[in-house]
Amino acid sequence: MAVAEQAGFQLRNRNPDVLTCIANLSNDEVFTPPEFANRMLDLVAEAWATDHDGASIWADSTVRFLDPFTKSGVFLREINKRLVEGLAEEIPDLQERVDHILTKQVFGIGITQLTSLIARRSLYCSKWANGEHSIASSFDSADGNIWFEPVEHTWAGATEFIETADAEGRPVKRGTNGRCTYCGTSQRILEREDGLETYAYAFIHTNDVHARMAELFGDDMQFDVIIGNPPYQLQSDGGTRDVPIYHHFVEQAKKLQPRLLCMVMPSRWMAGGLGLGEFRQTMLTDKRIRELVEYPVSREVFPGVEVKGGICYFLWDATYHGRSAMSTVRDGNEVSRSSRDLDEFDILVRDGRGIEILRKVLDRKEESITTILSVDKEFGWTSNFSGYHSIKQRDDVPLYYNSKGKRLVGYVARSQIKKSAHLVDTWKVLTPKAGSDGGQRIPDVVLGQPMVVSSPSVCTQTYLFFFLDNQRQAESVASYFQTKFFRFLVSLRKMTQDATRSTYLWVPVQAWDRAWSDQELYSKYELSAAEISYIESMIKDLGGAHGG
Structure with a gap:
């Protein structure tokens, strides 16, 4: 049998x-x-x-x-x-x-x-x-x-409180917006009525996991x-x-x-x-x-x-x-x-196939392009900022933002710009923070289309931007951005749709005196035919930059 x-x-x-x-x-x-x-x-x-x-x-x-x-x-x-x-x-x-x-x-x-x-x-x-x-x-x-018993979160750090009472009717002040000291989750989200699942997992809600195992199994x-x-x-x-x-x-x-x-x-x-x-x-x-x-x-x-x-x-x-x-x-x-x-x-x-390419680039010890790249929310405005107007007035500065997937331009008074005012009067290459989905499909574009905008200008958190002295430099950066070489180096650090400033860390600065091509970059960094073929197979053509 x-x-x-x-x-x-x-x-x-x-x-x-x-x-x-x-x-x-x-x-x-x-x-x-x-x-x-x-x-x-x-x-x-x-x-x-x-x-x-x-x-x-x-x-x-x-x-x-x-x-x-x-x-x-x-x-x-x-x-x-x-x-x-x-x-x-x-x-x-x-x-x-x-x-x-x-x-x-x-x-x-x-x-x-x-x-x-x-x-x-x-x-x-x-x-x-x-x-x-x-x-x-x-x-x-x-x-x-197979053990299971409900475990409670341990809330701490509350700044909002309610007056309640304990089982014997004595007044108690209880926090409502703390976080769990073990898993960091929000009290406001997960503290619900009795009988509902709390998702306080026993294995991590303890300071002594050995003691927890002894408690459960011996x-x-x-x-x-x-x-x-x-x-x-x-x-x-x-x-x-x-x-x-x-x-x-x-x-x-x-x-x-x-x-x-x-x-x-x-x-x-x-x-x-x-x-x-x-x-x-x-x-x-x-x-x-x-x-x-x-x-x-x-x-x-x-x-x-x-x-x-x-x-x-x-x-x-x-x-x-x-x-x-x-x-x-x-x-x-x-x-x-x-x-x-x-x-x-x-x-x-x-992907280990990209490591040797990266080593060749980093071995030159060139300055990172992040030296001319903005930080997140550089001008202080979130993506849903609405304090702009649609008709330009005297001394207004163009504001670039995104609404329902469309790239739009509004205007703000220069006096409204309280943060990073020294970057207002620069030429910029705007790049959407939201790019492709982190290598889910191959070949991948990695990043959204860049947009060259003239001085003066500002933008919301929707964009990061490279800041340059003049139009020629900005157009040179935009051409570099569009190369597969540039976007391949970004892809090595980009895991999800969001392209943060740190994802550009391994992209080296170039001379901003020309329109860059992949062939020039492949030659400069002495990439082998196999390495070039790998980049070409992984990165998709992006097309031309938008002007602003």
Whole structure:
């Protein structure tokens, strides 16, 4: 009789596999497809074999696995399947083997009440671990080894308060607009009536993750492998921006000192992300990152879900110290693979094929074009600024702004310009901060059309701008901006649609006395035919600049 039939449940050949059909809860909590989870488990198994003289991790009955943010339970289910097969020789009796695996080796923490039930159903074939239909026969509790209990946020830093009362009627002043000290999310957004999900994840809402694990699973709990796909972000600031939280899960997992750590997360950390500077530096300098696999197009991994900037997963190995194997996958194909020191630059260049080109440019130690580039909101006006008029009056200055996707010009009195007045009387090359979508489609234009505008002029936050002394210089910069070479260097730092000032850091200044072409730039920086071909394949023609 087959293994699956003996156990009274199907470990294989589920047709269809329900976990390939389940819908995501949101873009923040993305269910992992089984096929992708198994790629990560294959990577874990390879690293374990390398570290243990070729031994199979699935044939070791002492190894403990933890998914500390389980949603569908796919990682736990696939680990169970592999262990059931791998331990057949050591524990011949199937029921005894299944009980050993589920009670001693496989553990999870649900991120919500709903996902904990889904995960138990995936792993135990019952939403109750000790239920009639559970494949485990040794659990006393309904939770089994998949824990979930509601956890509260810890609010601090409030500046607005309400008068209320405690359970005994005594007056209490309570803050209403604080932030959680653990995850940074907004109290105003997430503090809702009792009974609704708070998204206060147990794994990161603690100062002592070791104590939390002892509380959940026992004092002697040490996990060999931590693996999973954490929540990515929470809303904050009235929904105008999202607060990343995935890095907190990575940091907590490392504190548990596993042998191997394998996690999925958005790729934005490599070059940007709100509040991720310290995390990025820690990741780039961590020599224990054995492998890093990056997908610029998230839909290749999570069908129907767009994660801006793509997604990646990494393997962290406590026994490893060296260069990281980094690969980029597009359309199911590995388009780039290299062994790299991740901290060579201040950010992580995703595609290894561009690194040698970048080195050739940076080796010349030329000044960065950011020396003539404005900062964000240079004149102090946000993109929705409306304090302008449409008919020019005496001493007015043209104001360039964008409305409903159209580039428009209004006028403001020079006396209204309180910030960066020294830049008003310069020629400018305006560039929209919103460009293409960060390499989702190849070839990519990377940036929007530049626009040359005469002196005097100002603009809203919609634009960054290069400031020059005269028209000839401005037109020279615009020609440079339109080259594939220029936009390729920007693309190495640009992860999402937003082209911030820092994305231009690696673009060198040129002499502003000519109209620049790619051929001149390729020759100047001594690029090889293969390097030129690569740039040409990655960057799309932009066309002519607009005049203003």
